[in-house]
Amino acid sequence: MAFRGPKVWLWRWRRNPLKRRADMVESWVVLGVWALTVLAGVLAGWATAGSVEDGLARERVEWRPLMGRLTDRAPGKPAANGSASGDRVWAKAGWTGPDGSAHTGQVRVGPGSAAGTPVTVWTDPRGRLVTEPVGAAQARLRASLVGGVAGLGVALLPFAGGRVLRGRLERRRVAQWDVDWARFDALRGRPAA
Structure with missing residues (x-):
């Protein structure tokens, strides 16, 4: 590794009798690489x-919300005093698509939710179950x-x-x-x- 002295602003472009062609090539390479790096990144x-x-x-x-209903009881015990604890479990739900076809899938609901509980499901234009956008x-x-x-x-x-x-x-x-x-x-x- 070559000895490096103190940093001087724009030293690569200053006149110097010891500067050789390789030094000038490196100065343009550095400038070009930084310009290309910034441009490509942005x-x-x-x-x-x-x-x-x-x-x-x-x-x-x-994506559209549809009303569905749980087909089975959700696993787990409901939160005490009916408060929402933030815990969610997967449960099977059924809903009718915009074209009238019946669909089923897994949705996140509160633990211990009873079968028949209404749930909001989100579907894409093909009727597939998706997350809320x-x-x-x-x-x-x-x-x-x-x-x-x-x-x-x-x-x-x-x-x-x-x-x-x-x-x-x-x-x-x-x-x-x-x-x-x-x-x-x-x-x-x-x-x-």
């Missing part, structure tokens, strides 16, 4: 967030989080490629220094080490 994050938010908005429009605020949050993760993931690709390229340039530069020092030592009459 575009991927923005596109992914938009896609997720559109999908969740489509779910809010297409998320609200607009939660959809924006979820889209932002997924977009941020996707943007970071995509931005890692040019960043990692740039690090590999800079490592190769660094090794080539150090090897060139060795050649130059050997040539300098030969001019001074010293034997090469």
Whole structure:
């Protein structure tokens, strides 16, 4: 590893009689990699967030609540004093789809709910059982989080490629220094080490 001195702002573009072509190439590689990293990350994050938010908005429009009834008693004991404890169990429910066909499926209900208890079930346009769609605020949050993760993931690709390229340039530069020092030592009459 080469010796690194104190950091100087924009040192890569300053005039220096010791700067070689490899140093200038590295400066443009660094600039290009950072620009590509930021651009790729922002575009991927923005596109992914938009896609997720559109999908969740489509779910809010297409998914419909229907009234169903438990077909069997739910497992467990009901909460004391009829209070809702927040615990939910899976129970079998039946409902009639918009086309009049009968459907059954597993829904989350309070423990010990009696057979015939009315429950709200959410279905997609094909009549399949789905979860309740998320609200607009939660959809924006979820889209932002997924977009941020996707943007970071995509931005890692040019960043990692740039690090590999800079490592190769660094090794080539150090090897060139060795050649130059050997040539300098030969001019001074010293034997090469």
